[in-house]
Amino acid sequence: MSYGLLVLRVVVGGVILAHGLQKTFGWWNGPGPAGLRGWLESMGFRWAALMTLLLILAEDGGLLFGVGLLTPLAALMIVTSQLVAVSTTHWKNGFWNGNGGFEFNLTLITVALAICATGPGRFSFDRWFGLDGHWSGLWWAVGVLAVSIVSATFILTALRQAPPQVQDAADAV
Numbered sequence: 527m528s529y530g531l532l533v534l535r536v537v538v539g540g541v542i543l544a545h546g547l548q549k550t551f552g553w554w555n556g557p558g559p560a561g562l563r564g565w566l567e568s569m570g571f572r573w574a575a576l577m578t579l580l581l582i583l584a585e586d587g588g589l590l591f592g593v594g595l596l597t598p599l600a601a602l603m604i605v606t607s608q609l610v611a612v613s614t615t616h617w618k619n620g621f622w623n624g625n626g627g628f629e630f631n632l633t634l635i636t637v638a639l640a641i642c643a644t645g646p647g648r649f650s651f652d653r654w655f656g657l658d659g660h661w662s663g664l665w666w667a668v669g670v671l672a673v674s675i676v677s678a679t680f681i682l683t684a685l686r687q688a689p690p691q692v693q694d695a696a697d698a699v
Contacts, residue, residue, distance in 0.1 A: 531647030532594075538637045539592025542604055546585030549578075569614055570687040577685065581607060591638065594650020598661050601642040601670045602677075608635045609678035643667035 548556020557565060559578055566581070567574040584607040590600035608631040619626035645652070645662030652658040 528648035531641065531644065532649045534637060535594055535641060535646060535650070536592050538604075538634060538641075539588040539590070539600070542585055542588025542591060542634065544588075546582060546588055549582050550586060572685050572687060577681075591641070594646030594652050594658075596661075597646045597650070597652050597658070598642055598666050598670055601638040601667075602674055604638040605635050605670060605674035606677045606681075608632075608638075609674055610681050613678065613682055639667045639671060642670050 544554065545556075547553045549559065549562045552558030552561070559582065562581065563574045563578045566577045571577045584603040587600050587603035590596050591604060612628045612631045616626060616628035616631055619628075621627045621629050623629040642662060643664050643666065645658045647653065647658075650658060652661060
């Protein structure tokens with residue numbers, strides 16, 4: 527089981543980290559911080575500079591997840607960022623990833639919560655520091671999910687402007 531958890535953590539953490547490095551440094555055709563900020567502004571987010579920093583930190587947190595360090599925090603960062611991504615970008619496209627849907631995001635959320643529930647395994651920094659037995663379990667995963675939902679809701683409501691109202695042509699007359 528420890529080897530399976532290691533592979534799962536490293537692969538998913540690496541994928542999340544790669545997405546973060548696209549935003550942090552513009553690697554692999556990524557937008558970099560300036561492009562990310564512009565995109566967040568175009569999506570109606572307030573304080574786009576702060577949101578840029580938070581998103582970069584959340585996705586660079588894939589490194590924490592990959593090495594199994596502060597696993598509940600890493601899971602919280604992954605789950606929250608993916609809930610916001612689903613809400614702002616992917617939900618309207620349906621389930622399938624090939625159509626820009628939320629299939630991939632749901633997989634990342636599920637893996638993060640599953641690792642949070644089971645613990646990062648024997649080959650992790652949490653185990654090395656003696657934290658894995660205290661920072662894992664069903665209620666940790668439930669807590670991460672609950673805090674992620676509250677955080678994503680806050681981001682989507684308080685930190686995002688309402689879209690401009692489109693006036694109906696019949697009302698304009």
